[in-house]
Amino acid sequence: MMKRLPGIHAPHLKNTDAKTAEILPVPKLVHIPMSMHIGAPARSVVTVGDIVKVGQLLGEPDGAVSSPVHSSVSGTVKSIDAIDAVTNERGTVIIIESDGLQTPLETLTPPDVNTAEDFIAAVRDSGVVGLGGAGFPTAVKLTVKDIAQVEYFIVNGAECEPYITSDTRTMIDDAELLWDGIRLVKKHLGVTNILIGIENNKPEAIRVLSDYAAKEPIAKVVSLPAMYPQGGEKVLIYNLTGRIVEEGKLPLDAGCIVINCTTLAAVARYIKTGMPLVEKRVTVDGSAVRTPKNVIAPIGTPLSDIFDFCGGLTDDVRKILYGGPMMGVAVLSVSAPVKKSTNAIIALNAKDAALPRETECIRCGRCIGGCPLGLMPAVLRDYFLLGRTDMLEKYKVNLCMECGCCSFNCPAKRSLTQTMKLAKARLRESQAAKNK
Amino acid sequence: MNLLTVSPSPHIRGNETTSGIMRDVLIALIPAAVASVIIFGFRTLAVIAVCVCSCAIFEWAFEKLTKRDTTIGDLSAAVTGVLLAYNLPVTIPLWQCVVGSFVAIVVIKQLFGGIGKNFANPAITARIFMFLAFTGTMSRYIIPRSPDAVTGATPLMIMQSGVGELPSALDLFLGNHGGVLGETCALALILGFAYLLIRRVIGWETPVIYVAVVFALTAAFGGNPVNAILSGGLLLGAIFMATDYVTAPMTFWGRFVFGAGCGVLTVIIRQFGSYPEGVSFSILIMNILTPYLNRLTAAKPFGGVK
Ligand code: SF4
Ligand code: SF4
Numbered sequence: 100m101m102k103r104l105p106g107i108h109a110p111h112l113k114n115t116d117a118k119t120a121e122i123l124p125v126p127k128l129v130h131i132p133m134s135m136h137i138g139a140p141a142r143s144v145v146t147v148g149d150i151v152k153v154g155q156l157l158g159e160p161d162g163a164v165s166s167p168v169h170s171s172v173s174g175t176v177k178s179i180d181a182i183d184a185v186t187n188e189r190g191t192v193i194i195i196e197s198d199g200l201q202t203p204l205e206t207l208t209p210p211d212v213n214t215a216e217d218f219i220a221a222v223r224d225s226g227v228v229g230l231g232g233a234g235f236p237t238a239v240k241l242t243v244k245d246i247a248q249v250e251y252f253i254v255n256g257a258e259c260e261p262y263i264t265s266d267t268r269t270m271i272d273d274a275e276l277l278w279d280g281i282r283l284v285k286k287h288l289g290v291t292n293i294l295i296g297i298e299n300n301k302p303e304a305i306r307v308l309s310d311y312a313a314k315e316p317i318a319k320v321v322s323l324p325a326m327y328p329q330g331g332e333k334v335l336i337y338n339l340t341g342r343i344v345e346e347g348k349l350p351l352d353a354g355c356i357v358i359n360c361t362t363l364a365a366v367a368r369y370i371k372t373g374m375p376l377v378e379k380r381v382t383v384d385g386s387a388v389r390t391p392k393n394v395i396a397p398i399g400t401p402l403s404d405i406f407d408f409c410g411g412l413t414d415d416v417r418k419i420l421y422g423g424p425m426m427g428v429a430v431l432s433v434s435a436p437v438k439k440s441t442n443a444i445i446a447l448n449a450k451d452a453a454l455p456r457e458t459e460c461i462r463c464g465r466c467i468g469g470c471p472l473g474l475m476p477a478v479l480r481d482y483f484l485l486g487r488t489d490m491l492e493k494y495k496v497n498l499c500m501e502c503g504c505c506s507f508n509c510p511a512k513r514s515l516t517q518t519m520k521l522a523k524a525r526l527r528e529s530q531a532a533k534n535k
Numbered sequence: 536m537n538l539l540t541v542s543p544s545p546h547i548r549g550n551e552t553t554s555g556i557m558r559d560v561l562i563a564l565i566p567a568a569v570a571s572v573i574i575f576g577f578r579t580l581a582v583i584a585v586c587v588c589s590c591a592i593f594e595w596a597f598e599k600l601t602k603r604d605t606t607i608g609d610l611s612a613a614v615t616g617v618l619l620a621y622n623l624p625v626t627i628p629l630w631q632c633v634v635g636s637f638v639a640i641v642v643i644k645q646l647f648g649g650i651g652k653n654f655a656n657p658a659i660t661a662r663i664f665m666f667l668a669f670t671g672t673m674s675r676y677i678i679p680r681s682p683d684a685v686t687g688a689t690p691l692m693i694m695q696s697g698v699g700e701l702p703s704a705l706d707l708f709l710g711n712h713g714g715v716l717g718e719t720c721a722l723a724l725i726l727g728f729a730y731l732l733i734r735r736v737i738g739w740e741t742p743v744i745y746v747a748v749v750f751a752l753t754a755a756f757g758g759n760p761v762n763a764i765l766s767g768g769l770l771l772g773a774i775f776m777a778t779d780y781v782t783a784p785m786t787f788w789g790r791f792v793f794g795a796g797c798g799v800l801t802v803i804i805r806q807f808g809s810y811p812e813g814v815s816f817s818i819l820i821m822n823i824l825t826p827y828l829n830r831l832t833a834a835k836p837f838g839g840v841k
Contacts, residue, residue, distance in 0.1 A: 333837065344838055418542075419539055424547035426545070427544055427546060429540065451547075452540045454542060455548055458609065459652070462780050463785070468786075470834070472838070473835050473836050475785075478829070478833075495839045498836050503545030507547065507549045509548075510551040510553050510556055511552075511553055516543065517543040
């Protein structure tokens with residue numbers, strides 16, 4: 100057996116993995132941000148008062164690394180705000196009042212895809228970005244000059260964060276679509292080796308996809324130990340192929356492309372039906388959610404609508420997250436919208452949201468032994484506090500993927516991951532100043 | 536609705552806490568206490584109680600005087616107290632225990648900044664201090680269960696001087712011989728080691744390498760390797776003191792080398808020194824080298840390029 104990178108055994112909490120997603124009633128209002136991806140925000144192409152249909156273009160991509168944004172409801176454009184006063188979303192947010200009918204745009208037809216260029220163009224038009232949370236435009240990721248470079252095409256079904264089961268449900272309920280996606284990349288990109296990595300706490304997804312893979316000689320389902328952060332890109336690549344993505348390099352340089360399973364299914368849906376990315380399957384869970392569920396919600400739906408659909412929040416709700424508890428982002432308000440890359444919304448009660456009290460480092464080394472990337476958080480923290488950017492550079496704080504394992508492991512409850520983020524920023528600043 | 540907490544990820548933490556770890560260490564030390572009571576009688580408990588209480592009180596008082604948060608709740612002072620007691624003979628005058636606790640907690644731990652900041656192991660350093668200051672009482676070892684507390688030599692003294700009869704290997708293993716409170720019963724110490732391993736409080740590397748090196752080098756010097764590991768403070772030191780987080784390296788290989796270094800030094804002192812016992816000095820010397828070991832064995836960043 101190949102050596103695997105260390106990680107942590109976080110609680111799985113996959114309470115919703117047996118629950119097929121329920122479709123949310125159409126929300127009254129949606130708040131659709133123009134920036135739900137890495138890269139330039141989309142440029143709005145509608146004006147206040149416009150009548151829009153489901154799937155209609157709201158914002159066009161602005162530059163090469165960008166992504167179009169489509170309407171998730173049919174209705175009227177109510178406002179286009181620079182900053183959404185309700186949700187504190189920065190950048191342009193288009194607010195649409197829904198007519199409740201969800202009329203699709205008549206002109207939506209499946210795109211003609213014959214060549215690799217057509218395929219990439221279709222991926223771009225689909226509005227799909229990395230749906231596992233990263234939000235990097237998928238078309239950019241798939242644009243490869245020399246396809247021979249891609250030795251492994253990896254489908255990420257690890258879903259290692261606690262609570263989240265939306266990818267699991269995609270792999271089970273949308274297995275056909277996901278497989279269409281695999282056929283598409285095989286046909287148009289010419290990839291010859293497809294690995295589907297799934298943690299072994301999802302036996303049903305493994306079974307369903309293994310049945311498909313049995314009929315496809317170039318694809319293989321690999322069951323991985325359920326160990327966070329199995330789904331981290333570098334971790335997954337190493338654990339599946341033994342390849343190391345070097346500092347400053349892309350997975351492609353190691354001969355790999357990694358695409359999240361939900362992302363691939365969304366691409367396939369567009370190419371099959373012509374409907375771009377307008378809705379998301381979202382896991383709704385956490386100690387403050389009365390009835391945890393998987394929900395399919397239009398993009399832009401305020402989280403409050405979704406929580407209401409899940410029996411509402413308990414009175415002692417204290418924290419709401421986009422994404423899982425290891426890497427998720429705490430939101431300011433319950434009216435924040437579902438975004439393209441939102442795979443889960445987690446609401447925690449006062450007990451779970453309580454901030455732990457930091458005590459002195461006892462130099463136990465758990466943060467070091469448990470860092471998947473072989474960094475030394477306790478040492479980096481000292482150097483950060485001393486302002487030693489040279490040592491931050493030497494000990495490679497820039498490689499930190501902010502996975503949270505070090506904070507999780509620390510018995511003294513130190514906020515190491517937070518310090519790593521600050522240290523990375525400090526190092527970038529000092530390097531930028533030096534290069535001036 | 537309540538105001539929401541906004542804090543950086545991760546939003547979930549592991550269950551381990553400093554006090555939980557220290558509690559596990561205390562639990563792992565229980566078998567040795569039981570063995571000691573059986574071997575040396577109930578005065579054992581008085582020595583342990585005085586050491587633990589005075590360590591806790593000194594910690595609390597120092598932190599009160601310097602207006603810092605009290606940390607006796609993390610139980611680290613209690614662990615130091617028990618370990619110090621385990622390094623003392625059962626006949627030790629109790630006031631000397633208090634002095635030793637003062638050295639351990641105030642001089643070695645708190646003056647360097649409290650938990651996590653001291654470079655030397657408090658219990659070990661206090662033991663060495665007491666050994667030098669109270670040489671007479673510190674080296675009065677009684678023969679177990681002798682009716683009127685007959686004093687005698689420890690197995691190491693017998694080995695070094697060649698005078699007297701060495702206990703059998705079984706007696707060595709069960710601890711039925713002279714020595715300090717916690718060191719004599721190998722069985723109890725190994726039980727504690729197993730508990731620490733199961734609870735993942737420590738790794739195997741330091742104790743196993745330490746003992747293995749002592750075993751191999753003693754054999755190389757023509758000694759009896761089994762007696763060498765079963766006598767003196769080797770197991771107590773290797774399992775409970777060379778593995779002290781604060782004063783040992785933080786990386787796996789650092790701890791590996793730390794164990795090996797302790798082993799080499801122990802054998803050298805036992806072979807060539809005038810003290811029969813080398814465990815405390817070895818660990819103290821390796822404590823001093825810990826920062827260098829940390830640097831030498833720094834983790835290799837995954838995918839890092841020079
Ligand atoms: S957050 Fe960074 S330093 Fe901490 S464990 Fe993850 S990669 Fe390592
Ligand atoms: S895990 Fe926490 S206590 Fe242990 S070495 Fe790292 S920072 Fe220190």
